[in-house]
C-alpha cells in the first residue's frame with residue numbers, strides 16, 4: 001500500500017512537471033470550447049428560436065389530432081396555436097406564426113382509404129431552420145400515415161372490425177419510433193447547445209487525459225526504470241495499477257475543471273454537484289478501463305497515442321462530442337452504450353434538475369462499459385509495455 | 388562444458404549469497420543463455436566476462452527476477468527467485484546496464500523514490516540518501532532535474548540507486564561503459580570499497596582489465612555458456628600458464644635461438660629476421676638469465692619485451708576469438 005502511494009505520487013509529480021498533461025487535458029479543450037462557441041454560436045442560437053405554428057384541424061379527426069399533438073414533442077421549442085383556416089393564413093402572412101398548417105376535412109378518412117391527403121403549409125415571415133424541421137416532421141407523418149393506411153386496408157381484407165382498424169392506424173402513425181428526430185435528440189435533449197459543447201469536449205478530452213497513464217508506463221520502459229521497478233521487492237502489478245490510478249486522478253481533476261470552468265465561461269448550469277461527481281467518476285472509470293487494453297497492445301508511445309486517438313475519435317464522435325449523433329434501431333442502441341454519450345446524457349439529466357436516482361441508466365452504461373473493457377483486456381494477449 | 392578451476396566457495400553455514408543452476412533462456416530460435424551455473428559467496432566479487440551478446444544481461448535479468456528462465460533456477464540467500472517473488476528481491480541491488488533514472492526528477496527525488504520502494508523510511512532514508520549523494524559526488528547537484536546531468540553523472544546516480552539499501556548482493560551490469568577514465572576509476576574504486584565492507588558483488592564487463600582488477604573469481608561467458616571459471620591465476624593456468632618474451636637486435640638469431648633453447652626456463656625459441664620469440668616459464672625471473680645468454684651468444688639487443696598471458700589470451704584460447712571485435 002505504501003509502495004503504491006509512492007508510485008502514484010511520484011508519477012503524478014512527473015506528469016505535472018511535464019506540462020503536456022495540463023496543456024492537453026485542460027488548456028486545449030477550453031480553447032477549443034471557446035473557438036467552437038464562436039464558430040457555431042449563430043447556428044446554435046437559431047436552433048434555440050421557438051417555432052410558432054398555427055394549425056387548423058378538422059374536429060373529431062383522430063389522425064389530425066395525433067399530428068397536432070406530435071408537433072410539440074419533436075425536440076424543438078414548438079408553440080402550436082389551433083385556430084381556423086382563415087386565421088392560419090392571416091397569422092402566417094403577418095409573421096405571428098412562422099408556419100401555418102391547414103389540415104383538410106376528412107383527413108383521417110382519406111388516409112384510411114389510401115387516398116392522397118393534402119395538408120396546406122404556409123411559411124410565414126422569418127421562417128428559418130426550425131420551420132423546415134417542423135415541415136419535414138409533417139411530411140414524415142404523412143408518409144407513415146400513408147403506409148399505415150395501406151396496413152389498415154389490408155387488415156380490412158382480413159375481416160377486422162372498422163373500429164379496431166382506426167386504432168391500428170393511429171398506433172402505427174403515433175407509435176414509439178414514429179419520428180426519428182425525437183430519438184436523435186434524446187442524448188442531449190436536456191442540454192442546451194452550449195452545455196452540449198462543454199460536456200462533449202470534456203468527454204472527448206477525457207479520452208486523451210486518461211491515456212497519460214499508459215504513456216507513463218511506456219515512459220518507464222524508455223527510461224529503463226521499468227526494469228529497476230521490477231527488481232524492487234514489491235508486487236509487479238503495482239506498477240500498472242499505479243499508472244491506472246494516476247490516469248483516474250488526472251481524469252477526474254481535468255473533467256471537473258473543464259465542466260466547472262466551461263460551465264462558468266459559457267453560462268451553463270449542469271445541476272447539483274453530487275450527481276455530477278458520480279457521473280464524472282463513472283465516466284473516468286469507463287474511459288480509464290480502456291487503458292488496460294491499450295497497455296496490452298502498445299509497445300511504444302507512438303503506438304499508444306495512435307490507438308488512444310482512434311478510440312477517442314470513435315467514442316467521442318459517436319458519443320456526440322462535436323454534434324449530437326442519432327440513429328434508430330441497433331445503431332442507435334450501440335451509440336447509446338458509449339461512455340461519452342452516457343456522460344453527456346447524464347449531464348443533460350442533472351442540468352434539468354435530475355438527482356442520483358435519475359442518472360441510474362447512464363451510470364450503469366458507463367460501469368458496464370468498464371466491465372466489458374476489463375474483460376476484453378484480459379483476453380488480449382500481452383504484447384505491449386509489460387511484455 | 389564449464390572448466391571449473393576451483394571448488395565453489397561456501398560460507399561457514401554452507402549458504403551462498405547466490406546460487407545459479409542450469410539457467411536457460413531462449414528468444415525464439417536463439418538460446419541467449421544456455422545452462423549457466425555459478426555461485427557467489429558472501430563478500431565475494433564475481434565477474435562475468437564476455438563479449439557483446441554473450442548473454443550477460445539476460446543472465447542478470449533472470450537473477451533479478453525480471454525474466455522467467457526457460458529452465459534452471461536462481462536462489463538468493465536460500466530463497467527461490469522469480470518475477471513475482473518479493474522476499475528475495477530485498478537482498479539485491481541492481482545497477483542496470485542501461486540508465487534507469489527519471490529525467491524530470493532530481494537526484495535526491497530519484498533516490499528518495501527508489502529508497503522508499505526498497506522499504507527505507509524516515510531518518511534512515513534521509514541518512515542513506517545523503518550518504519549515497521556524497522559517495523557518488525552528486526551532493527551539490529542533488530536538486531536539479533537529472534536530464535540536465537552529464538552522462539557520467541547519470542551513470543553515478545544509476546549506480547547509487549542500487550546501493551541505497553545496502554544490498555547483500557550488488558549486481559552491476561557493465562557500469563563503466565561510456566564513462567571517461569576518471570569517472571571509471573572512481574566507479575571501480577567504490578566497488579572495491581563496497582566489496583571491502585563485505586558486500587557481495589556480481590560484475591559484468593567486457594573489459595578484461597576490470598575483471599582482473601576487481602574480481603575474486605571470474606566466469607568467462609560466450610554464446611550463452613560459461614566457458615571457464617576461477618580466479619585470474621587459475622584461468623591463466625588453464626591455458627598452460629606460459630609467458631612470451633620478444634628479443635629484438637642484430638646478430639645470428641638462429642644460433643642465439645639454438646643456445647637459448649638449452650636454458651631450462653625456455654620452452655620454445657623461434658628465430659626471425661632481427662628478432663627472437665621465446666615461450667618461457669615465469670618470464671620475470673627468467674628474463675635476466677635469457678638476456679645474458681643472448682648477449683654472450685653474440686646478439687646486440689635493442690629491445691626486450693615481456694608479455695604475460697591475460698584473460699584476453701584465455702578468452703582467445705577458449706573461444707578462438709578476441710574479446711572485443
Ligand SMILES: Nc1ncnc2c1ncn2[C@@H]1O[C@H](COP(=O)(O)OP(=O)(O)OP(=O)(O)O)[C@@H](O)[C@H]1O
Pocket residue numbers: 414417419437438439440441442443444445446484561593
Ligand atoms: N528481449 C530480447 N529479445 C530477443 N533477443 C534478445 C532479447 N534480449 C537479448 N536478446 C539476445 O540475446 C543475446 C544475449 O543478449 P544479452 O543482452 O544478454 O548480451 P550481453 O552479454 O549483455 O551483451 P552486451 O555486452 O552487449 O550487453 C543477444 O543475441 C541478444 O540479441
Ligand SMILES: [Mg+2]
Pocket residue numbers: 443444445484560561
Ligand atoms: Mg548486456
